[in-house]
Amino acid sequence: GGESLKDVKSRAWSLLSELESRYAGEKFLLVSHEYTIWAYSAAAAGWDDTRMIAEKKKRDPKTYIQPAEVRSLELLVGPRDARGNYDLHRPYVDACTYSCPKCKQGTMRRIPEVADVWFDSGSMPLAQFGYPHQTVGGTKVKPTVAVPFPADYICEAIDQTRGWFYTLLAVATALGLPAPYKNVICLGHINDKTGKKMSKSKGNIVWPRDIIEKYGTDALRWYMYTATDAGDPKNFDEAELAKAFRRYHLMLWNSLLFWETYADRAAKIVPAQLSVLDRWILARLAETSEAATKRLESYEVRAAALELERLVDDLSRWYIRRSRRRLQKPESAKDLAAASATLKMVLVEFSKLTAPFTPFFAEGMYTRLTPSAQSVHLDFWPAVKKLDAGQKRILSEMQKVRDLASLGLAARQEAGVKVRQPLSKLVLPDTRDTLKDKALLSILADEVNVKEIVFSKKIKKPVLDTTITPELKEEGLVRDLIRATQELRGDAKLKPSDRVNLHLAVSQELLTIYMKWEKTIKAETGAKVISSVLPKAPQAIADYPEGGADGKIAITKIK
Numbered sequence: 001g002g003e004s005l006k007d008v009k010s011r012a013w014s015l016l017s018e019l020e021s022r023y024a025g026e027k028f029l030l031v032s033h034e035y036t037i038w039a040y041s042a043a044a045a046g047w048d049d050t051r052m053i054a055e056k057k058k059r060d061p062k063t064y065i066q067p068a069e070v071r072s073l074e075l076l077v078g079p080r081d082a083r084g085n086y087d088l089h090r091p092y093v094d095a096c097t098y099s100c101p102k103c104k105q106g107t108m109r110r111i112p113e114v115a116d117v118w119f120d121s122g123s124m125p126l127a128q129f130g131y132p133h134q135t136v137g138g139t140k141v142k143p144t145v146a147v148p149f150p151a152d153y154i155c156e157a158i159d160q161t162r163g164w165f166y167t168l169l170a171v172a173t174a175l176g177l178p179a180p181y182k183n184v185i186c187l188g189h190i191n192d193k194t195g196k197k198m199s200k201s202k203g204n205i206v207w208p209r210d211i212i213e214k215y216g217t218d219a220l221r222w223y224m225y226t227a228t229d230a231g232d233p234k235n236f237d238e239a240e241l242a243k244a245f246r247r248y249h250l251m252l253w254n255s256l257l258f259w260e261t262y263a264d265r266a267a268k269i270v271p272a273q274l275s276v277l278d279r280w281i282l283a284r285l286a287e288t289s290e291a292a293t294k295r296l297e298s299y300e301v302r303a304a305a306l307e308l309e310r311l312v313d314d315l316s317r318w319y320i321r322r323s324r325r326r327l328q329k330p331e332s333a334k335d336l337a338a339a340s341a342t343l344k345m346v347l348v349e350f351s352k353l354t355a356p357f358t359p360f361f362a363e364g365m366y367t368r369l370t371p372s373a374q375s376v377h378l379d380f381w382p383a384v385k386k387l388d389a390g391q392k393r394i395l396s397e398m399q400k401v402r403d404l405a406s407l408g409l410a411a412r413q414e415a416g417v418k419v420r421q422p423l424s425k426l427v428l429p430d431t432r433d434t435l436k437d438k439a440l441l442s443i444l445a446d447e448v449n450v451k452e453i454v455f456s457k458k459i460k461k462p463v464l465d466t467t468i469t470p471e472l473k474e475e476g477l478v479r480d481l482i483r484a485t486q487e488l489r490g491d492a493k494l495k496p497s498d499r500v501n502l503h504l505a506v507s508q509e510l511l512t513i514y515m516k517w518e519k520t521i522k523a524e525t526g527a528k529v530i531s532s533v534l535p536k537a538p539q540a541i542a543d544y545p546e547g548g549a550d551g552k553i554a555i556t557k558i559k
Helices: 005-022 034-045 049-057 117-127 164-174 208-215 217-227 238-262 276-297 301-328 333-354 359-369 389-415 438-448 470-491 508-516 518-525
Strands: 151-157 181-187 423-429 450-456 463-465 500-505 527-531 540-543 552-557
Touching: 005 034, 005 049, 034 049, 117 164, 151 164, 164 181, 208 217, 208 238, 217 238, 217 301, 217 359, 238 301, 238 333, 238 359, 276 301, 276 333, 276 389, 276 438, 301 333, 301 438, 333 359, 389 423, 389 438, 389 463, 423 438, 438 450, 450 463, 470 500, 470 508, 470 518, 470 540, 470 552, 500 518, 508 518, 518 527
Parallel strands: 151 181, 423 450, 500 527
Antiparallel strands: 423 463, 500 552, 540 552
16 A cells, blocks of 8 residues: 555655755755645644644645745754654753853753652742742742732642642742642542442443543533542442433433423513512522532532532422423413523523533533523623522421421322322411411422311321312322323323324223313313224324223324
């Protein structure tokens, strides 16, 4: 085969270096072909192979050397390796000499001895400004005036306690200066999932590129931030990274997609129209902004990240879940606008909070939420204010709701009653601390799936009435069908606006109940017709044990 482009450049450099050494200071004429002459130019300019290939790809044919054309060739002086690449390492740099600018007679050469490389790094904060020799107007430069000193913080792995951290401190102390850094984030080493050091020979090494290609750079960042405190060793476990990815990035992204799918994007915050849920999530946002900012200012990075993770969980598992109907099937335009604007505000502000931790992910969120803005990294950090009395109260009361809901759901589980089965009532102790706010009680009733909340002075803890009347049983069956139909819509990848026909192969008794609730079923599932005949080519079909031994349900999309 022929020569590669790299080989041609190497051959060109070999000739150029020989001519330069043999005829130093002379002019000589090279006659050759276009490509070889171009390789001479690349070698003379000191391009490495990567630069040469990149330049070749973007060459304009108009710049090709024409027959009989004469061009001058400037040979860039400097240390070169055998292939002509610039290389400032030994032994090539040793060939470089300079005339002494002071005595005008001597020749300066590199000092062959090498000081500890960490001494060089430790001198950097001061040496880059010429301290202590540099003077301004006859006065020596003072650190903290012309020199940014000391640094707010430095960050490196624990082995630098004997390297960079030490030499920084030693050099500053030797010069009679205070510590050159105010704070240190000292990182622990990364081991395999069993706590052993990674190595090729043991076969337990995990390549970062493989993880990044599978999950993304920000997923890996987030795992490193949250797995352990910065100074503790990290036993890398891909399974744990996947969990962290799901509970943060995936949950947050699904929240964004929910807003994009259902929200009124033009809606603005109108305080008077906000529901108790809206005011609660805005209070949680303010609380998290304050806590995360305080943690970051104290260099408690993991604690700050976990504050954000808790807010994502509250946003998805409580606010969006409890507000789902307000966006999907709103009772009024005002309520849709309030929920839409609130969710957008939380997502936009949250993209700013997560930006230092997950810069690419944050940028993706921010630009989708605010297309006209430049970048989340050019925006301001969320304003931090102390929570007012109203925000503290709603946070406390909503926590009571969630605690009571947990007790109610635990009682359901103990009684073997599934959550979709409505019950008649939840009885709460009637005390001074008992919730009395109607909006909060409504949220509690919906969460526990009871018809009403009642109070009694005769009990000391919540009591769930698990009696299931025939009417409640019917409603539970209908809710099961609605849930199953929504799952079929998901399997068929239908849009919320798509209408369907619902086909039921169930017992006559069950079909009678469903037809009694026909209006509700159609409204909740987007069905136009409910049929007792299965179609030949459904968009989706599934077994439905609740409808009998051979029970099935199916949907067909209306075109």
